[in-house]
Amino acid sequence: MAAYEVNGKSIEHDEEGYLEDIGEWSLDLAKIIAKEENLEMTDEHWDVINYLREYYDEYQIAPAVRVLVKAIKKKFGPEKGNNKYLYELFPYGPAKQACKIAGLPKPTGCV
């Protein structure tokens, strides 16, 4: 099984890079995954990551993109609550890529 190396510790992930055990997530690990995704993380990226983690903590699922868009709009305003903004932050998809960095499973129904 492939793994991320974080501070001398191996953390296993599946063939797409999603964590096997979401309890293993840490900020340092998130930075490593982001690097592998070739993303330069900004505060705006972290806002989304933190939101995803809060959502998962409460509902035990990663939100679908439209749910994420709606929620971001509510929290950070319409200029951020749209598909374009989220895809600019996460070019490979806010759900797929951001969830991976947030240590969450791939959203239900996402192929």
Next chain:
Amino acid sequence: MSEEIQTEYETEGVEKKFMFLNRKAPYGTIYALEMLETVLISAAFDQDVTLVFMDDGVYQLKKGCDTKAVNMKNFSATYKALGDYDISRLFVEKESMDARGLTIDDLVEVIFEDEDDDWAEKPAVHVKSRDEIARLMEEQDVIISA
């Protein structure tokens, strides 16, 4: 569903009435979780969706579930997200509730924002009589049941 097909490209075509009929208790078999995942996926297709809980299915909405010690995913929390997915009707059969000594206060709260009422927050879980559910069932285009 691929991520590329999202809100801006609404699924075109006919809106059908879908009923998801839940009759199994949550953690003893995989039915309830599979159904919940089906519901979440189908929510992307903008159909007219009603969830019904009857027989042991009413236990799926029991609040206060804690699955830590049995080492299972606590998907009871996920029902609360259904409002975010624009699912506004979770109907629980009164006769099944009565038979199990449950009242609406024993069930999780699911809130949705009513598009037709200035996005007012409203409860999505309602207790319905067997007769009301039987009538509703006949009006459906598709019934998915477990």
Next chain:
Amino acid sequence: MLHLVNKSPFERGAFESCLNMARKGSAILLIEDGVYAALKNTPFEDKVSAAVKDIRICVLGPDLAARGVDQVIEGVEVVDYGGFVDLTVDHTPVQSWL
């Protein structure tokens, strides 16, 4: 609408839930282990006899034969596979009681 039941009424509550939900004018088709609900001399006989006045209750002949049973309650219709198809064509929606 059409209700399909494929589980024995002795094993699960599916058949009774179905009977409770089926409204006048709808149909029930008993298949596989569901056919045991169509037989005489069971605790379900009275309910079935009462129900056939308002609901068309059918049972799949090949599934009865496979189980070596044929004492079907009066008013319950035995159908073949063609009849099964006709029922699904004539009635919507279809609900399968698992």
